[in-house]
Amino acid sequence: MTPKDEAESGDAAATDTALDYALLKDTCASCSLRELCVPGGIPKAELERLDALVAMRQRVTRGAMLYREGDRFRSLYAIRVGSFKSCTTREDGRVHVSGFQLPGELLGLDGVAFERHGVDAVALEDSEVCVLPYPDLERIAQNFPPLQHQLHKVMSREIVREQDVMMMLSVMRAEERVAAFLVGLSERYLRLGYSGTEFVLRMTREEIGDYLGLKIETVSRALTRLSEQELIAVRGKHLRIDNPAALRAVLGTAVVRRE
């Protein structure tokens, strides 16, 4: 269920942070995530330009931060392996998770606006990202319209995704939110080539709650109720969707547009 880990050799010199740099080079053209990532829709032959950009891989161990809220923005990050949450902590301690990111998805788009990251990016498991220095990306996009266009699409998709989340937070009740969350995850795993009906939740119930605007107990109860209705089966972090159609129907007729 997890055809992860591609060949990896150098561990580079261990830094004293939890971040570990790998300078080895693979090409976007050869990447299995190509179609989902920034290069989506760009002819394979043209990808060398993009490859020139992706100078570096970076590993992030579970629980470590790729960047923090307020950090100077330098790069976007494409997830190769693993998963992340994007979150902010308010001074009163309340936490909000603005999204979970899976392989092929992009981190850091919010940083372009003010040249600072607006959220923390925390690895949910040992992960690896491609580093895309932003000034270089803009420069290359300048001379390469398809990349330009693709970049706009990726940003716009993030806007649409967030609109869907706002709608969810604004109009759905607890059980609907949890169902929407699971349906969304399912679609994304499917797109990645994994099973869409059986997968492992990389995040805790509490993180799900911080994403959905619910308390951990409420998330737990919603999962229990969905199980009782036999729409899903949960055992710890392992989740199986037994009745996809009915699960989707829980959302009312509403959306979960995509992403």
Place this chain on the structure above:
Amino acid sequence: MTPKDEAESGDAAATDTALDYALLKDTCASCSLRELCVPGGIPKAELERLDALVAMRQRVTRGAMLYREGDRFRSLYAIRVGSFKSCTTREDGRVHVSGFQLPGELLGLDGVAFERHGVDAVALEDSEVCVLPYPDLERIAQNFPPLQHQLHKVMSREIVREQDVMMMLSVMRAEERVAAFLVGLSERYLRLGYSGTEFVLRMTREEIGDYLGLKIETVSRALTRLSEQELIAVRGKHLRIDNPAALRAVLGTAVVRRE
């Protein structure tokens, strides 16, 4: 309090829709909203390129839609005069307002992703927008790095704004949400050169509720409570902020990053 309406002559032929096209030409360079809009940060002398793009103005009467969810995406729209809400209606009747837009702000960024608009754009009052045909915009940006960069910033800012809204929906209680909403509006009016402490709400209580994820009665009660605490004074749609610092303090120490 409303230095609106610039010179306007031709009304063009009235269409049978509520939309009214004005082909008259003003320049971005001469527009008082310049700094807030797409051209922000672009030297005045260079604006001719952008002017070449803005081929058309369009009027939208109060209550009319500039575009609908599902419409084919062709253009972005910069608001010149008036205000809009962006919203979706679920089949079960529940409505979500994803944002309110004021002069100088951009409508339609969500359409880039899938070449369809994801929401309805409804004029809250008689309004006028600049039409920016998207393919042209991309083409010009291609050859004009500052515009390119500015466009990215505008999109990223929208992402950040939506993150702030999600946070609000997810962690704030009713009174905090309403306070955050008012603080946000205040800042935006201020930036437009209007008073930040006294303004007219262009939207109904219900629309505010659909934006904040609250019922109309709850919005009303929150406003009443904020009045009782003498942070604001409300009379119908007219609103005055009497104690900006205290109003901001209602949000906890949290954010309202900007818009």
Place this chain on the structure above:
DNA sequence: CGTAGCCTTGAGATGCATCAAGCATTGTGG
């Protein structure tokens, strides 16, 4: 002046949060 839409206020219902306890799973050190 009258009507329609919008807003406010009250009373009662409900869904989620909170508080509290116990169980399960994971990881660690003996």
Place this chain on the structure above:
DNA sequence: CCACAATGCTTGATGCATCTCAAGGCTACG
């Protein structure tokens, strides 16, 4: 390899914030 601690998860009882339902008042506009 086992025991135990720590963390995460579930479940129950209770309280509170917001929703729902209902009525009446205000404002704008024809």
